[in-house]
Amino acid sequence: MARSSRLQHSRVMTAGRTGVRVAVIVWILGFGMLALLSVARLGDDRLPGLFTFRSATVGDGLLLPVLAGTTVAAGRWRAGWSRSERRCLAVAAIAGLLAGAGTQVQWLLDPRPRLNWTLPAPHHFAIAGWYHAVFLTLASGFFLSAGTGLWLRLRHEARSTPGPAIRRVRSVAVLGVLVPVSAFVALLAQDNGATLGQAGGLAAAALLVVVAATGAAAGPRVVPVMAVAAGLAILPTISLACLLTPRPTVTPLTxxxxxxxxxxxxxxxxxxxxxxxxxxxxxxxxxxxxxxxxxxxxxxxxxxxxxxxxxxxxxxxxxxxxxxxxxxxxxxxxxxxxxxxxxxxxxxxxxxxxxxxxxxxxxxxxxxxxxxxxxxxxxxxxxxxxxxxxxxxxxxxxxxxxxxxxxxxxxxxxxxxxxxxxxxxxxxxxxxxxxxxxxxTAGGHWSDGRIADPVLLTVLVVVLAALITVLLVAGAVVAPTARPGLATLCCALWCGVMFWCLRAGFSGWRQAGFAVLVALVAGAFLTESVLSNTGHLHDQGVDRATRVVALAVGVCAGATTTWMAGPALQSAGGVVTVGYALLHLAVAAAATVALPFLAAGCLPGARPARTQVIGLPLAGLLQDGFVVLVLVISVAGCPTSSSPTSTISAPPGERPSRTSRCCPPHTCG
Incomplete structure (x- = not known):
């Protein structure tokens, strides 16, 4: 029994890896190649291009790879096919190839087609058009054959024992087939001028076809379960069509x-x-x-x-x-x-x-x-x-x-x-x-964002990525006795970068005092978290290396928090523009969570032989890092970024424009 279970698990894992490979191949040959052809301008860029069509971007870039991977992974768990089943797969592949080629021939012969970058004139494909025609033809054969293989697999399971077929349908994985099918049909219909209601109706019809085909393969007991799954698929499909519908007012606030x-x-x-x-x-x-x-x-x-x-x-x-x-x-x-x-x-x-x-x-x-x-x-x-x-x-x-x-x-x-x-x-x-x-808040109360330093942001991202990489590989290439020293060095380097960033100054003493106060709380909390999770809670004892790393983590978190609530949003030189302010917050948030977690992972107490409480040390430290992050953003970052204290200058006798109210305080630059 155990051997049979291991064999089944091995087949499932193999099928999953095969599905991932197929999904990657479909993405590369489909959206990836078309994007390269679009960038290379191997189509007419005066006409609607690749990114004009929802089915070509979201469809080819996301939905079709997911559908390909899920269908192959679910349909190829069996080691081989019988002769009749292989014949069915071949017939399905040929039928798909003919259907795909037929659509391209019909499109090429149409005297009044809808022109785009792949079809710049009637009866004439561009280079990208010929490639798209070949890909669509091959993809049609592949998807019909893969779908037939999944249908045969369901029928085989239902004829032997109905349990596996029902369990296969009663899972989240079934949405990997239903959602891509319905969503692709809806987006394709919208690209061809259908209204939102018509696109939703066509998507529902496609789901009904899939439900009926599944019922024919696995029996009537599966139909109610598939109906529930179809209901699950149609709701996000309709919403996705809504989200990709052109709208009159698309701004950050809307x-x-x-x-x-x-x-x-x-x-x-x-x-x-x-x-x-x-x-x-x-x-x-x-x-x-x-x-x-x-x-x-x-x-x-x-x-x-x-x-x-x-x-x-x-x-x-x-x-x-x-x-x-x-x-x-x-x-x-x-x-x-x-x-x-x-x-x-x-x-x-x-x-x-x-x-x-x-x-x-x-x-x-x-x-x-x-x-x-x-x-x-x-x-x-x-x-x-x-x-x-x-x-x-x-x-x-x-x-x-x-x-x-x-x-x-x-x-x-x-x-x-x-x-x-x-x-x-x-x-x-x-x-x-x-x-x-x-x-x-009235528009005149917002500050005009002027500061945007791409060099600083690039340096922060590169340094943080390098430190994270060093700490990740430390466990494999660095001796256990040297890891705490390496963790301390990485924290010290990041502290140096943060202190260098603090040279920009604060907008006032209130902001500086508030940022330092929150930083002291965050630093003390994470210092105690390292000492407790890697030492006291699991009866490991706290040696000098653990104390040094804990202190380095606390100073690192405090310096990051001070910058996050201070110059990252508003410095002595002015207010940071909203895009860079959000990116600064993202970098600081990543540092606040990742560096303490990885630094503590270099300590001997991070992986104790026996745990004295429920939960592992690093899991507790990660949880504490998120708590600090919530504290900093809620108490310091958010109030600092949304406190309307400055006034935008306006010509004499005029009120400040209300249009600036659609932006945060550091947006209007």
Whole structure:
């Protein structure tokens, strides 16, 4: 039995690796080559080009490789095919080749085709057009043959024992077939002039064909499960079509509500208990897409009325709830309890409303001036009273598992659920709050961003990447006794870079004092985290090397935090432009989490022979790094970047323009 299980696992892993290779090959031969031909201008660049068409960018660049890899991985678990099955595969491949070639011939013979960069004139392909015709023909044969192989595999399993076929369908992996098929059909229809409703209808029809074919192969017992999976696929498909629809007003402030809705949708999936991490990523991505589409359509209107804004928020929450409920039915056969549905989509719904409120109040100058402060206060209370409760429920589940001395696998899954909920909900709440502050603040109160230093940013990225690489390879090439010294040296080098960056100065004593105070807290917290996780908690003892590394980590985190809340956003020379400010925050965030984690990994206590508490030392240190990051961004970074204290100069007798309100304080440069 054990040998059979190992053999099956080996076949699954082999099929997975084969699927990844096929996906990479399809990407290179499809989107990769077409992108190279486009850059080389081997088509007519006066006509609509490669990046004009959704099916050529998102379709060829993402959907088709995923479909190819998933289909091959799922259909080739069996060692070989019988003669009749090989005949079916050959017939399918030939039929696909003929169908693909037929579409290209029909397109070439059309006297009034829709011209583009591959077909610059009727009856004439450019070089890129000939390559695209060959690729499409071969791809048609491949996909029809691979789909036939998967169909034969399902039929074989259903005829022997129906259990494997049902288990194969009742999994997250089935979306690797359904979502690419429906989404590609929808995007292709939009490229050919179909409306959003028509594209959604064609996508639903394609899913019905797949469901019917699966039922014919695996039997009627599979059809209800496939219907649930089709429902899961159609929601993100429609939302993806919405997100790729040209809109009248696309600015950072109109896109932020859609990002907030997507993060809220991903957070809602944390109520589901799913096995593998990649499955969690797929589920969260589908829910994020489903939730973001309606909000994007409303937020990007030229003028947003109040009722459509509220309806879009409600529809976003409904679609996220449907995704969570359908995922529960697909994976477990039953829907989650109402309490957990409310704990998922219900608790993050106010975050979406707050994000949309910032977009709405931005266009209503008088309303924002009269009710802006009240709106901010009510939004804060709403987030604390509703969204924070959902986070508390996930924390309570982790605490209960730890108190019950749950198995490590169960505790790890519970923590993963909590992290997913907390990180996505926090990011959504942060963006929504910034959007609301921007929408309710007069344009003349924002500072004009002037500082943008690409050399500094490049140096920071290169140095941080080099230090991370050194610490990653230290475990393989450096002696254990020398690793703590190397970790201390890396932290000292990064501290030197941060102190060099602090030469730019602060905008005032308040900013400097606040940044230093938060830095002291962050540094002390991470110093104690290294001492506790690699020493005290696991009864390892704390030697001099551990103390030195802990002190170096604390100083490193403190210096990074000081720069993050200070000159990274606003220095003595002025305000940093929004793009560079966000990139500075990203670099500082990576350093705050990665360097302490990797430096502590060089200590002997990072991997104890026996653990005295639940959880590994490095896992606890990583958790503490994220806590510090949340503290710094919430308490220092966000208030510093969104405090409207300066005034943009305006000609005498004129009010400052309201248009600058669509930007953060350091944006208008």
């Amino acid at each position: 896109v932020v509500p859609a990002v907030v809705a997507g993060l809220a949708g991903a957070s809602a999936t944390a109520v589901l208990r799913i096995g593998a991490r990649w499955e969690h990523v797929v589920v969260a991505s589908c829910a994020a897409l489903a939730a973001a589409g309606p909000v994007y359509l409303a937020a990007t209107l030229e003028r947003l009325p109040a009722l459509p804004a509220l309806l879009a928020c409600a529809l976003s929450s409904v679609m996220a709830t449907l995704e969570v409920s359908l995922f529960a039915r697909l994976l477990t056969g039953s829907r989650p309890a109402g309490r957990w549905l409310l704990a998922g989509p219900g608790t993050v719904a106010p975050i979406v409303v707050v994000g949309m409120a910032g977009r709405y109040l931005h266009q209503e100058a008088d309303l924002a001036a009269a009710w802006g402060n009240i709106a901010v206060a009510l939004s804060g209370l709403l987030l604390l009273a509703v969204a924070a409760r959902g986070v508390r429920m996930h924390f309570a589940a982790v605490i209960s598992a730890e108190e019950a001395d749950a198995p490590r696998s169960h505790l790890s899954a519970t923590k993963w659920q909590a992290y997913l909920a907390i990180v996505t909900a926090y990011a959504a709440a942060l963006l929504a709050s910034i959007s609301l502050v921007i929408g309710t």
